Amino acid sequence: MILPAIVLALATPASVAGITSVGRDVAVSEPVSGRIVAVFSNVRIASRVSGDVIVWGGNVSFGPEGFVEGNLSILGGRLEGPEGRGLPVAGRISMPGTLLDLYLAEMRRAPWESPGPNFAAGGIRLLALSAWLIVSLGLLYLFGSPFARAAFCAENDWTGSLLAGALGVLTLFLAAIAALTLLPAPLLIPVAVGLAAFAVAAKVFGMGALFLLFGQKLLRNVSPSRRPAALAAGFGVLAALSFLPFVGGVLWSAASVAAVGIALLSRFGTPRYRVAVP
DSSP states (O other): OHHHHHHHHHHSOOOBOOEEEESSOEEEOSOBOSOEEEESOOEEEOSEEOSOEEEESSOEEEOTTOEESSOEEEESSOEEOOTTSOOOBSSOEEOOOHHHHHHHHHHHSOTTSOOOSOHHHHHHHHHHHHHHHHHHHHHHHHOHHHHHHHHHHHHHOHHHHHHHHHHHHHHHHHHHHHHHHHSOHHHHHHHHHHHHHHHHHHHHHHHHHHHHHHHHHHHTOOOGGGHHHHHHHHHHHHHHHHTSTTHHHHHHHHHHHHHHHHHHHTTTTOOOOOOOOO
């Protein structure tokens, strides 16, 4: 009785608790008892997965024996089912539209690579730049003084802004990966939404302050009445530079990192009160 049990245990493939991958393709060739999280990675499912499969910026394909007992979420990628049968997913399948796919393809492209003749991606880029200008002008109208304080903070400490931005982006990215991997489903969505909202708010506010700073340097005017024109001028210069091959992508990426640092160092333009010590 003992020998057949040992033989059966050795013949049964071991179950993997879970898989997390960033930037490396995943090939599931043995059963997985936990969740699979892949960021900027393609996933090939050729065995049974008892948990959820979450893929951000990658494609998912199935082998003949592949099956997902949980939910399948694909953000910015394609889904290829097995030939001759339906999709082997017991839970819910969530996929965005093709616009997000194109946007993520632009994000995966390195700053020094040429974007290529993709008119749809170019149109999305123009729409995104237009949204930057509209949102920045709206925030300037509502929060003119915090924008000015943040721009002044960036002017006095460029090195600190870049360093704080790099550390902030890395921290948010690692926190998002940890949340996707460790948190249960009821907590995953609110935590992920909170991290994403903070990252977007920091970048949008910081970019607006950066536009204002560059525009004030161009116009040589820091008066409150000239802030909208200064912001528009600074935005126009950075937007035009972003379309240059090689240099534009690097400059825009550096500006994005610096923008997060500007928002963090200036505490979103919050005034720093001085406390008198007797």
